[in-house]
Amino acid sequence: xxxxxxxxxxxCVMMTGSAFAADLNAPGQLPISNExxxxxxxxxxxxxxxxxxxxxxxxxxxxxxxxxxxxxxFPYDKNERIQKLELMIMAGGDDLPDIIMGDCGDLSNIxxxxxxxxxxxxxxxxxxxxxxxxxxxxxxxMSKEDLLRYVTCYDGEIYGVFQYNGSPxxxxxxxxxxxxxxWLKQLGLEMPVTTDDFANMLRAFRDQDPNGNGxxxxxxxxxxxxxxDKNFIRFLMSPFIYTQENYFNWNEGKIEFxxxxxxxxxxxxxxxxxxEEGLILPMSFTQDRSSYSAIISEEPTxxxxxxxxxxxxxxxxxxxxxxxxxxxxxxxPDGVRNGVYMPRxxxxxxxxxxxxxxxxxxxxxxxxxxxxxxSLWTRYGEENVDWFHPEEGAHGVYEESLGYGAFFTxxxxxxxxxxxxxxxxxxxxxxxxxxxxxxxxxxxxYNHTFPIGRSLKKTVEYQNPHPITGLVFNEEEQEVVxxxxxxxxxxxxxxxxxxxxxxxxxxxDWDSYVAEFAHMGLDEYMAAVQSCYDRMxxx
Numbered sequence: 099x100x101x102x103x104x105x106x107x108x109x110c111v112m113m114t115g116s117a118f119a120a121d122l123n124a125p126g127q128l129p130i131s132n133e134x135x136x137x138x139x140x141x142x143x144x145x146x147x148x149x150x151x152x153x154x155x156x157x158x159x160x161x162x163x164x165x166x167x168x169x170x171x172f173p174y175d176k177n178e179r180i181q182k183l184e185l186m187i188m189a190g191g192d193d194l195p196d197i198i199m200g201d202c203g204d205l206s207n208i209x210x211x212x213x214x215x216x217x218x219x220x221x222x223x224x225x226x227x228x229x230x231x232x233x234x235x236x237x238x239x240m241s242k243e244d245l246l247r248y249v250t251c252y253d254g255e256i257y258g259v260f261q262y263n264g265s266p267x268x269x270x271x272x273x274x275x276x277x278x279x280x281w282l283k284q285l286g287l288e289m290p291v292t293t294d295d296f297a298n299m300l301r302a303f304r305d306q307d308p309n310g311n312g313x314x315x316x317x318x319x320x321x322x323x324x325x326x327d328k329n330f331i332r333f334l335m336s337p338f339i340y341t342q343e344n345y346f347n348w349n350e351g352k353i354e355f356x357x358x359x360x361x362x363x364x365x366x367x368x369x370x371x372x373x374e375e376g377l378i379l380p381m382s383f384t385q386d387r388s389s390y391s392a393i394i395s396e397e398p399t400x401x402x403x404x405x406x407x408x409x410x411x412x413x414x415x416x417x418x419x420x421x422x423x424x425x426x427x428x429x430x431p432d433g434v435r436n437g438v439y440m441p442r443x444x445x446x447x448x449x450x451x452x453x454x455x456x457x458x459x460x461x462x463x464x465x466x467x468x469x470x471x472x473s474l475w476t477r478y479g480e481e482n483v484d485w486f487h488p489e490e491g492a493h494g495v496y497e498e499s500l501g502y503g504a505f506f507t508x509x510x511x512x513x514x515x516x517x518x519x520x521x522x523x524x525x526x527x528x529x530x531x532x533x534x535x536x537x538x539x540x541x542x543x544y545n546h547t548f549p550i551g552r553s554l555k556k557t558v559e560y561q562n563p564h565p566i567t568g569l570v571f572n573e574e575e576q577e578v579v580x581x582x583x584x585x586x587x588x589x590x591x592x593x594x595x596x597x598x599x600x601x602x603x604x605x606x607d608w609d610s611y612v613a614e615f616a617h618m619g620l621d622e623y624m625a626a627v628q629s630c631y632d633r634m635x636x637x
Contacts, residue, residue: 505535
């Protein structure tokens with residue numbers, strides 16, 4: 099019934115506007131229409147985009163497509179962005195722009211907006227109008243249909259235009275801990291192999307004054323609040339038990355929940371011992387990204403190791419970008435060693451709202467953003483201006499660790515304020531061979547990808563072969579997951595912090611911690627997850 103209602107809504111919108119709809123050229127033909135079209139677009143207020151109206155990618159799109167684009171700024175923070183969107187929807191949606199770009203939640207959010215009639219399905223457009231999407235997928239050896247399965251809601255509809263941000267490096271980044279290589283060299287330390295080696299390295303950072311200022315101001319290890327449940331937990335737990343998003347593990351086709359297992363308790367005991375020794379910054383559990391970045395940016399260097407890194411954590415002209423390298427997956431006391439690999443999954447990054455008078459043309463705009471030219475522009479800028487094809491004989495930065503040869507030399511660094519491109523919070527298809535194909539250039543002291551590329555080998559070697567991701571729940575499963583998942587995950591995270599910091603005791607509180615999961619619906623939740631996994635992946 100919901101699928102029928104959504105289909106009728108689309109037909110009504112198209113019929114209502116048919117008397118006034120512009121004549122569109124064939125899919126793949128530029129411009130979209132010989133008639134000048136106008137769209138209002140809601141976009142995240144990105145700190146890296148100087149002015150959406152005058153941005154060079156905006157001007158390129160307006161020229162190529164024969165459109166005028168006016169922008170409405172939504173909050174940069176995802177949660178605040180969703181909150182603003184939902185307030186507009188609750189008010190009736192009349193103030194929604196024609197198009198909304200950016201991450202506005204997962205499919206459970208998006209299908210709800212579609213069922214409310216606030217955003218329009220694009221399912222039929224993907225069948226008939228996705229010229230540029232199909233062209234880029236073909237270049238990357240991918241199938242459009244294979245990607246669409248991850249953005250098709252339980253009612254059978256697609257609500258928006260997807261982004262596929264292929265990045266082999268990022269596939270290995272969600273359990274990444276970085277270490278300051280100059281301190282390793284200065285103190286004569288090797289890359290740690292075992293959990294004991296890692297603890298000894300942190301003690302050396304704390305006790306041996308590696309920044310040479312005569313003060314005990316070094317921070318051995320830290321993270322920040324938004325990444326405790328990602329890099330921090332996943333890296334430090336992986337020597338004891340494989341840990342990924344939602345605390346899942348694959349075991350011969352069965353999806354297990356790991357945060358109540360004995361191995362999880364052993365991991366907590368070790369991490370608590372690091373905290374008790376003063377090797378983990380207590381602020382890690384409460385500080386935000388800006389505080390985290392400020393501490394890492396201090397001179398002289400204060401931070402020996404941290405969990406989570408992006409190019410924007412350190413300033414664009416800070417040479418320490420290239421001084422932090424990936425810590426190898428650690429070997430635990432029981433012989434466990436896990437590298438966490440999470441494949442890239444398409445996600446909706448553009449929605450067409452009920453207020454759009456030209457929804458098919460709007461889809462064509464999103465489709466063009468997924469062309470090879472625009473996808474590269476979105477992430478790297480203009481060819482022969484911001485990036486160049488490599489010289490003969492050049493090598494790729496990830497060639498040794500991931501097997502990707504040189505595709506291009508990038509000139510303009512990522513994470514800086516610029517007015518050239520939109521950034522990847524929009525529709526695009528970034529092929530793996532592009533993102534992993536940066537030319538190796540040892541003289542570029544600010545490019546953080548080079549040290550990451552040469553320090554990834556062990557993570558790749560020990561990667562888990564069965565990551566659980568891209569689950570698209572049916573309506574019944576989604577109701578169960580919506581009811582239980584966020585509560586269970588929040589309980590795990592809060593309890594992790596309390597066990598590590600000593601608010602809770604592993605001796606006296608562990609049993610009650612485990613027992614609580616039964617009252618939180620863990621069995622029903624995991625049954626829904628297993629049902630979805632079996633339907634999607636058990637052939």
